[in-house]
Amino acid sequence: MRAIHVTEFRNINDIALSDLPEPAIGPDQALVRVHAAGVGFVDGLKVQGLYQTRDPLPFIPGSEFAGVIERLGDNVQGFTVGERVMGLVWNGSMAEKAVIPARSMERIPEGVDFSAAAAASANYVTVTYALTELGKVRKGETVLVLGASGGIGCAAIQLAALLGARVIGAASSAEKCAFAREAGAQEVVNYGDPDWREQLKALTGKRGVDVIVDPIGGEIGLLAFRHMAWGGRFLVVGFASGQIPALPFNLPLLKGATLIGVDAAQLRLHAPELRAKAVAQVMAWLQSGALRPIVGGEYPLARFKEAFNALDGRAARGKIILRLDDLG
Template identity: 50%
Template sequence: MALPPSPMQMYAVVGQELKLESYQLRRVDVPEPGVGEVRIAIKCTGVGFADGLLSTGQYQLKPPLPFIPGCEFSGVIDALGPQVINVDIGQPVSAIAMGGGFAEYAVVPQASLTRLPNGMGFAEAAVCWVDYTTALHALRDRGRVRPDETVLVLGAAGGLGQAAIQIARLLGARVIAAASSLAKRETALKLGAWQVLEYTDSSWTEQLKALTEGRGVDVIFDPVGGAGLETAFRRLAWGGRHLVLGFAGGTIPALPTNLPLLKGGSLIGVDVRQFDLYQPLEAAEARAELAQLIAAKRLQPETGRRFTMAQFAEALAASLDRQRIGKTVLEISSS
């Protein structure tokens, strides 16, 4: 009797525990696509702050073990499962998943794919869809940003902050970008921010008040949280909206509930994972719209530091570095 063929193997970064020191580069079996799934030969994987949190057990959801990090990646379709239509082997795509990107191959549902716009590189495609979909959903769908409103972007030089600056400008808003270093503020200005603030300066909210002539801002885009949430909320204009996108500041704050009453304001949560889960059609439409905007050069995703697969530990550590500008890229394959 003939023996069944041995499964193909690949290199993947695998953690047996949710600790940075647990992750190792290992040889594991290449996954096979099931019904409605495709396999991607990965070229690049984006590594943002949320990836660092997820990989170290600090995210709001704990992934199953063993865990392969990497929630956003790009490459070419390598194999098709049953009932997959309208895509071809060899087609350049990117995908969003709850892990799997720190590997040479990954299997994802066809619905998670985004075709790469003409001229877009694999590195750029690996860092933009989570951040830009989040920013578009947050500012347009949840924040209802209108032309000539003022948007305050906190954490403005991270991947999510950079996306927010560009999306807010497309919606016709004025952007005030808050960032902790000169290099970050210069980045925000290059992306089109109207004004910049150093929010580690104790007088930053007074500066914000002066910039808005005492009125306050209409929308706050806040992936930082921490003690600054209440401080920022107090600078909302009447009827303002404070968008909560995460807690890069390290703590989950409490807000006195009299403040929304006094401001006529709203505290609004934004979670792109649940946007994909509960509104998959709208999420796919948002990514298709973003692809058109990128192809037309109206949006310009920027990559941060780049690492090879052998440097995966440095890439994970860099994702948690609050001095980071942009989203880190792990280069899985150059072929």
């Protein structure tokens, strides 16, 4: 089987596809023929050994998957060979076949294609957890989404709108702002403009925003914090800008605001019931048709470097997907 096989930590452009033996499965696992795998900033960091934890070498990157069950371990119940499944693992999805723990699989709802299913596996579960459990977004509140055209940003726009919030999308260009509006943002702010903070004040009537979703970090996040309403919640999802801001402690004090870290990957270890709740909510939205994940680009496996570089160059709009059936 073909796979992205990381044998040493290197830039993605220095890694080649490998032909590996089909993996064996254990009694509580399934062998899944992967049709689509999500590509995220974390994947780009992991292959270089720059993520906050280093994966033991060698490894196959990729955590978000959608595909078809080919084999089941003896202890696996509730699934059958041939079923379409989706889910989230630590690594391994950027291969034509992947070993998946049964507890990490969900059936793909009817009408949802492989790319959309893979897109929903991490970003949408993460943002659902962030907005419902941590941000506690209420109907009528104002949510500001930074990096609004990216994978997390699009998910945050869609899900905040589903929760009944007024959504302001913020991005670095007019083109990205237009994309954020297409994703469902009622208002947009271009923080490439010198007066973007004045624009934000005008949109909120100087009251500020109730919740900020920040997947980019850097100076923009720090400046955005200054525009929080009293009792606001600032959700730190990541640092796509490559810069981790230093927040002066007087700002949350003056705003009565809360800075909250969002790392859904740790939920399995620390709060599996909250992860299960977020997954169930995303699946319900998918099944009802209320949610259709935004796929910004599909790349066949042979062009995996282009997929990674689209993220690195901040060119992505929505979620980037690798099609391992090469149909993308």
